[in-house]
Amino acid sequence: MNSGFTDILLLLAMAVVLVWAFRKIKLPAILAYLVAGIVAGPDVLAWISDPDEYHFVAELGVVLLLFSLGLEFSLPKMIAMRGQVFGLGAGQVVLCTALFAVLAVFFVNDWTTAFIVGCTLALSSTAVVIKQLGESSQLTSKKGQLTVAVLLFQDIAVVPMLIIIPLLASNSDISMWESLGYALLKGTGVVIVLMAIGKWVLPHVFREIAKLRTDELFVLATLLVALVAGGMTHLFGLSMALGAFLAGMMLGESKYKHQLEADIRPFRDILMGLFFITVGMQLDFNVFVANLHWIIAIVIAVGLIKLFVVRALAGIMDERKEDAWGAGLMLFQMGEFGFVLASLALSFQLLEASVASMLVGVGVFGMALTPLVIQRCRNVVDFILRKQDEDDGVGLPQPNDERSRVLILGFGRVGQTVARFLTNEGIDYLAIDHDAKRVQEAVAGGSKVFFGNAVRRDILQAVHADEAELIIISFADDERALDVLKAIRHINEHAEIIVRSRDDMRLKAMMEAGATQVVPDTLEASLMLVSQILSRSGIPIRKILSRLDQARRSHYGEMHGFYPGETTDMNPEKLDRLQFLHAVALPQNAFACGKKLIDLALDDLNLQIKSVRRGDQEFSEVHGDFALQHDDVVLLAGGPRAIEAGESYLLNG
CATH class of the missing domain: 3.30.70.1450 (Regulator of K+ conductance, C-terminal domain)
Structure with a gap:
């Protein structure tokens, strides 16, 4: 049997077993692929003696991933995000590169090497972060969008970095600035060509293909478009991933967006798995073990610097604190393009082999931690904000000895609407919110709002939640609402608690935790729509109100369950609750x-x-x-x- 075929067979078998085992213990599949690469690589079992043989195929996974991401980001959305991409993204790359280079020069005693180390560590992993954001349904959240904006600029910034490294090693008469200007001109030209083709040519091509109703042709055309776009940008010295992203972004405007995403998904996931396996193979296990303490220290230092740089820049751009901290936390690792830069610098003898091996170790270790960090992101951000809230709350109205029949937890738009109706009916209320600016504005406007985090029992005790008759949890963060609900029930078993939630996924858990009534946004919107339709269809209003009341009393019993489709989120973390x-x-x-x-x-x-x-x-x-x-x-x-x-x-x- 051909040895190459045997290698692939063993690799796939190991990947299947490890992915199954890791999912059993609720760990991300990416970790399983990295472990499979380390075990099969040249330093452990040596099944794969030369990982570079699989590098090109693995790179296709990143290309298809960026194509899928492009489908989610339409051109108008991209233009709207230009401030985040070229503001936050550019600031992060420039500041982090400079800081890491200054720190590195104390260890390597050479500015050229330090600059390359700075460039390598400033980049984060587009492949790992975007995959994890998609799986955890955070891609469309504000912190997810900030993270993606920075990653997009990093992918653009790779281009001048790849040009500078050979120039640092050469004695050419052409200046660095001339080379960069020429590259920028080429890049602008190819981007314009790709966007024009995507805008005016591809929709017509896919319309003709769709008329034939041949699934294989649609899949082939999708793969061809992604790879041709990636190939064009690669030909002009840009990253293949950037070309695929632009092609996806143009097709994201068309009505074939969802079909394209569904067709590309199986190929993308398999090739992405192979990409992470090749990343694991690049780890020099002996160097990794010998310098593990240094690698851990570097990962922590790099993560903290990126965290505070992104937080500071996002704060200057008036982004919310939780989104700024969350984006900074997600970008803590070194990325896959860091391996490319380290490998290129090594080939030009600008890096010592030991330094390059250390960088690979930092990259693999950081990537391995990333899924766990993104999963725990909310908890870490809540901990950071809790510490900040204690400082930020100085000078704001704090909970006092005042009592009220009705307690509103969360004074966002829904909480404020509830408060207005209660005021109109002469019903007294108290509200709690942990957004300092909102509390300040609301107090100035005459609302009875106090500053505090409703999850904390001492805050609940301070507003006498143990004596309240009616408590409304009005923020649409289901996990946080569940935590608050449990905290309230610990001190008050008798109050009626009405909880707002996004949908019915956690309805059962909330009812079991002690909610009197759960009001899911999605189902209530459906009921309001139904009431309007029935009213305009001539159904008596009394009968409509009776039907709505029956649906609510049965906890939306008839409304649970829906027919899944291609676009249904099948995230394994959510699967058991759907x-x-x-x-x-x-x-x-x-x-x-x-x-x-x-x-x-x-x-x-x-x-x-x-x-x-x-x-x-x-x-x-x-x-x-x-x-x-x-x-x-x-x-x-x-x-x-x-x-x-x-x-x-x-x-x-």
Whole structure:
């Protein structure tokens, strides 16, 4: 058997086992790929003697990742983010490069080497961070957008860095500034060409392909566009990832956006896995073990410097504190382009082999920690802000001995609306909010608001939450709301607590934690829309109000569950909390045919039968004695895994 084929087979087998094991213990798949690369690399089992053989294929994963990201960022959105990209991003790269270079010169005693080390450490990992932001559904959050803006500028900044390194090693008559100017001219030209093609040519091409209704052709065309765009920018000295991003951004304006993303996803995920494996292979294990204490120290120092630089710059741009700290925290690691710069500098003998190995160790260790840091980002930011709140709260109204029947926790737009209606009805209230500026403005406007973090029990005690009759948790942060709810129930078992949430994913957990009523934004918006539609359809208002009241009293029972689609977020962290609907048609030999529901005991699988359709008849309420027949269509409601198991059980037993 061909040795190359055997290597790939062993690598895939190891990746499958490690990804399964890591997901079992709720660790990110990226860590599994990095471990697989380290184990299979030349310093451990040496299955893969030359990692560079797989480098190009792995790089395609980054290209497809940036193409997918481009689909999410339309051109108008990109123009709107120009301040963040060229303000926050440029400031981070320049300041961090300078700071790291100054620190490095004390250790390497050479400004050229120090400058390269500074450039390498200033860059963060586009591949790891964006993948983790996508999986944790933070890509569209404000801190996610700030993070992506910095990463985009870093990808642009790689270009002059790649030009400068060869110039530092050469004795050419051409000045560095002339070379950079020429590169900028080429880059501007290729970007304009790509944007023009994406804007006026590609939508017509995909329209013709879509008319043929051939899935394979659509997939091939998508891959071709991403790779050609990446190839064009690479040809002109820019990164392939930047070209793919621009192509995706142009196609993000078209109606084929979701289909393109769905087609590219399987290829992207597999190649991204291979990319992280090759990153793990580049680690010199002996150097890593011998200098582990230095590597840990460098990772911590680099992370802290990036954290405070991004926080300071974002603060100057008037970004919220939690978003600024969050973005800085996510960018703490060295990125994949750092490996490229270190490798290039090594080839020109501008770096010593030991320094290059240390940089690779810092990069791999930082990448390995990144998924864990992003998962815990909110907790770390909350801890930092809690410390800051104690200082920021000086001079603001603090909770005193005042009591009130109604307590509003969170004085954002929803909390303020509730307060206005209570005031109009002559009902006294107190509010708590931890945004210093908002509290200052609200107090100046005559509102009864105090500064404090509602998660803290001492703050709740200070506003007499233990005596309040009605408490409203009005902020749309479900995890924080759950923490606040538990803290309240610890000191007050009798108050009615109404909790606002984004959707129904945590409704059950909130009810179990002691909420009297949970008001999910998504479902309430649906009810309001339904009430308008029914009213305009001639249904009496009394009947409409009765239906709405019934839905709320049943905790939105009939509204749970939805049919998933291509764009449904299938993040493994959310998967167990989603409620899907799925129709199962029973063929003649299905296991469930002729059996009563009570005998099937679907409740044991955490499944509900919403309805059964039999020919033209639909049975919306079915009970234990109802017997299923062949050709019935059973509508199941439950979690994705439960539905999969339920379908298999109904069909095969």
